[in-house]
Amino acid sequence: MSLLEVGARRGRALVGGHPVGAAADEGWGHYAPGADLPPDLVADLDDWARAADAWERSGAGPRSSEGVRVSRTGRHLAARVSVVLRRPVDYRDPVSGLRIPLRAVATAPRLPAVPLPARRRGRRLPGTVSTVFTEPTPWATGLTLAAIVAGLVLAANLTLALPLVAGLGWFGVLIDLVVVAGLVPALWLNRTVPTWRWAVWGSFVGMGLAVVPLLVAASAAG
Structure with missing residues (x-):
């Protein structure tokens, strides 16, 4: 059985090199590999392709949250295509450019339910990825990690800077601010x-x- 490649190019979802959705009638005849896909899957593929195009035009990196969402969602959609068409599929990741074979899902009787990003109601904003793809934010885990890191950075900064401020006063505070300012671009x-x-x-x-x-210590030393 021949393989199908699922990918996206210029805002269009492609299945076997043929566009799906409204673009399927543009010069491809009545049959295309994606013609048998259900309307909801076609709509999800169209939204994903637009998001991939918006991510590419935004200039965000592959490790950005938008890039990760586009890559993961595309892989889930490619697996759904494989199951619906009962054919092996290769997923062409528009973010990394890698071709990922999806073989096992071709014989799976049923894919586990994957919560796909909801579409924004109303008019879509062009050039925006976040309005098309959203995922639950891990607030509990994230805030815990942020609190731990904040405590470690606070302790390290005070351990290193307090003796400097105690000896040099306001000049020590200035030195600490210069050091911190040098770290900000990399973190940003x-x-x-x-x-x-x-x-x-x-x-x-x-x-x-x-x-x-540090300001209190500088005032006391000054």
């Missing part, structure tokens, strides 16, 4: 990366909290 680049974003914001909180005792 990871502010949208899943998991790491919680550590980044925790670091910012820890740095901000450290300013208060």
Whole structure:
């Protein structure tokens, strides 16, 4: 049995090189590999392809939250295509460019339910990924991680900077601020990366909290 490749190009979802959805009538005749797909799957594929195109035009990196969502959702949709058509599928990830074979799902009687991102009601905003794809935010785990990182950064900053401020006063505070400012650009680049974003914001909180005792120490030393 021949393989089908599921991918996206220029805002269109492709199954076996043929566009699905409204684009399937544009010069491909009456039959295309995706012609037998149910309407809800076609709609999800169309939304995913638009999101992939918006991610590419936004310039966000593959490790960004938008890139991760596009990659994961595309893989789930490719698995659904394989099960519906009962054919092996290769998934062409628009984020990494890798071709991922999905063989086992071709014989699976039923795929586990995968919660797909809900579509935004009303008019879609062009060039936006977050309005098309959303996923539950792990607030409990994320805030716990952020709190732990904030505490560690606060303790490290005070341990290193308090002796400096006690000896140099306000000049010690200035030195500490220069050092912290040098770390901010590197942290800022990871502010949208899943998991790491919680550590980044925790670091910012820890740095901000450290300013208060350092100012008090500088006033006492001055």
